[in-house]
Amino acid sequence: MRPLEKPVAGVPASDLERILELCEPIWARLRGRRLLITGGTGFFGTWLLETIAAANAALDLGLKASIVSRDPSAYRARFVHLGHDPAFTWIAGSAADFPCPNMDHDFLLHLATVTSARTGQTDSRLMLSAKLEGIRHVIDVARRSGIRRALVTSSGAIYGPQPPQLATIPETYAGAPDPTKPESAYGTGKRMVEQFCAVNDDIDIVIARCFAFLGPHLPLDGRFAAGNFIRDALAGEPITIHGDGTGIRSYLYVGDLIVWLLNLLISVPGRTAYNVGSDEPISIYDLAQRVSALTGQTEIRILKAPGRAPLESYVPCIDRVRKLTGLNVFTSLDRSLEKTLDWYSETTSSVR
Template sequence: MLDLIHQQLRRDCLTAADAIPLLAGKLRGQHVCVVGGLGFAGTWLAEMVAALNDERDARSRLTLIGREPHKWLQQYPWLRRDDISLQAADVRSSFEFPRDTTLVIYAAGTADPRKQASEPHRVYQSILFGLDNALTAANRLESVQRFVNISSGLVAGGVDSTAAVTEAAIGVLDFKRLHNLYAEMRRAGEAMVSAYASQFRLPVSTVRAFTFLGPFQPQDAPWAVNSFIQDALAGHEIRVHGAGSSRRSYLYGSDVAAWLLQALVAGEDGEVYNFGGDEPVSHEQAARWVSERTTPTPRVLVRTGTGDDTRSRDFVPDLSQTRRRLGVRVTVAPQGAVARTLQWQADCMGVARRLRDDGHPA
């Protein structure tokens, strides 16, 4: 089963990359470094670089920078390759990039609300100290062509919850409330990036992440679809908090990686690009997709009783600018993204028997 999943990962990477004209050619000979590169985005970038080098003659190199690279290699031994290097670093302290680095992605700083609640100061340091250190190190490079900072769609704050969020949307955040810490730090990070670009003429673009989905997310990730998958694979009812009408639009990992590489080679100085799916899906619908692919079929419990919040809170990007400026498109539909993630998690947990025969990714 693992070989089949690896083949699916490779196919998805090539499909996503081939949807962007000339991407492999623009990456030829480039050395990409990813700070905070041992998580979801960095691992998908490793899969993408491996696919493009093997199948599209990209001849690019990738360096992933993070705290415990040996653990990453234990998890993903098939990514031990000559064209992928690992560099141990705590980004809260100063570090250097390999001298021949040409393209940089800053992906450090967890979006996990549990970490934000339990270790808020560490989250603050990882996002802001780490970003400052990365910008300083990038500014010392002789051949850096672009620095892409991964921010968050949450920086838009309290905008209309039913409208797709544009890059220009600005809402109000109560900075005194701890649950807004992550969004405030990402806002501060965007200001820092602008300062570096202005003072040092560093070529910087910003990506605002909305909802990503796919393999390489932690099994206990606290986001809605991940929680639905945990419930289903554990043999429990799938619990949907609130009315289930809040919507997300899911960008699958292979598209995330391809879009990030395109932002590196085609992004413009000072521009901001929303990254997310193009088809809003309610939490209830996502839960039913998970239920339909699991056996025995778990009941979907929409919790609309007394005390549950029944308001809809959408978190959906407007992709008009991203499509127009970067020329990207979604290649994995949301139902396929859910199916692929369910298959991956079931295999990792050793419970693939809980999936229906028709539950394999399409």
Template sequence: MNPKQLEMIKEDCSRIFRDPDRFSALKNESVLITGGTGFMGSWLVEAIAYLNDQHGFGTKLTLVARDIDRFNQNQPHLASRSDISFIEKSVRDLIDIPGDVSWIIHAAGTPDNRAHSSNPLDVIDSIANGTMQVLDASTRLSNLKKIVNISSGWVYGAQPKEMPRVPESYISGPDSAVITSAYAEAKRMGETFCSVYKGQFRIPIVTLRPFAFIGPYQLIEKPWAINNFINDAINGGPINILGDESTIRSYMYPSDMVNWILTVLCEGESGLVLNLGSPEGCTLREVADMVCGCIPGETVVISQTLNRKPKHSVFVPDISKAQEKLGLELSVSLQDAIKKTIEWLKLG
């Protein structure tokens, strides 16, 4: 990775940890992260490494991932650290967790919808059974302090159009009749497992339901709207809006994401369920225009003309519970998130 890209990550981490004492519960502790080499995992590792380097936290990290070689190749600055160790296997095969682990962030499970459609059974297996496996192994830990289960905002199913932001109290679910619901259903099952293990084994668990993110470490070729817009723009445009341009999405910058996850890990009360994302919904047209504005030149935005009724969807979280319970806020606007992402990609 380009040293300038690393500098950007460190600057973001410095902003997260203006008050590192808030995370002091992690000092000299051992943290296990499943899905430790993905987008979310990579940011969490960068953040904890920063706490160790800049604030002497002495936190030990164990990453569970299927492909450590790729991590070694893409993030050699992290792979070679002595405070990070690896367990190379699928969470489904995780029998034992190192005995000194006291904090777990269970972030395994690809959000890539290409995998959800083409291999739904594997997705269900790795998410649902993987979650049960992690929970089962955690029952044998003598000093477990908390597990953060990273679920998904998709567990709500289709967000009603008249509901601008979906709160945690909204009870609904994905359409089980369609194959593309496999990921959401598996995440829902994962949440149920967490509730059962919390009730039956008294394991302290909090659940986060992430929505959409944009920032460094996110693979720009992923088939999501904002990624496509940025990819189109970087390649000289035009920016193509696929589908209904009035579809509403919100995006959180990863430094805010990390701040929220670690705060919930340290301070979240067992049983808590919180949304994780930005409450500022924008239409795809607004997002595309924003991306356009961040690229010098004459990039244009092209909307499709589909001869049919508009069919926009909404996927935006209500975060008032996170604000009330833990005082969590967003510090990076979408405009800045897009600018920073483009800058980071151009450095690569």
């Protein structure tokens, strides 16, 4: 493997080199192949594109990708190095209506989702219909493009509330969101996507049930507690917990996530769901404390008093992935926070 000649803008070169190393067993399977990627300009997608560009540069892979985006021009203007990479073909449209490419592809990565990063800004009715229309169209295009192997990202939200007796949620847990509650629309929509994948037996589809993540490009203004805490601390404002701080979460570094997704695409049995995330639990309050310790922003504001409801958890069991692939959590929570904070601190400083 040739070392990267220079850092790839947007993602730390050390992260890309680590991803290339951890994915070494699968690069031969991707040499000269073409991917169809929806959601390629989001949080996950940006890291995936950076990884493809780095792998092509270091390994002469000749890996190409067709990337579906609602606004390719805006993204290419922001990420110039990716926008002008000859390995990438850009397709304007949503998951539900993008035109079928005029060339065959080998693999599909359906990373697109219909939800706003900002709490309460996505119409639940639109979300449900768009998810179903999107997966129907994506699978149809994949079929017409010659694709026989795909990875579709789902969510841990498909399980509904995690029972108090379960420290982590296994893929075999049969719980579900309450369909009578509007706030269940996201998890219910993801269940619909998984069901549609299950009834299409001509494409070997792997389901990646994604939980919570940290890393550069993480949205800092929306549904994600970790991102909100980082935003507050870097702005010199009190770190604000909108709940009571007792909820339990876990966070996988996005560099680890990319290693997991590529390995799941290539090397595990299809027609199966796999949890993707860290199984290292942490309370929301303890997470705020760690961000406080790393940034020096000492004030933590908790907006709700603790209630009597059962402790709310959102932590996956990842034994299935460990046993089948040998993958693990490669980056600790503390290091994930440090790397995310460092990246945002440097990015903020560079634009002042």
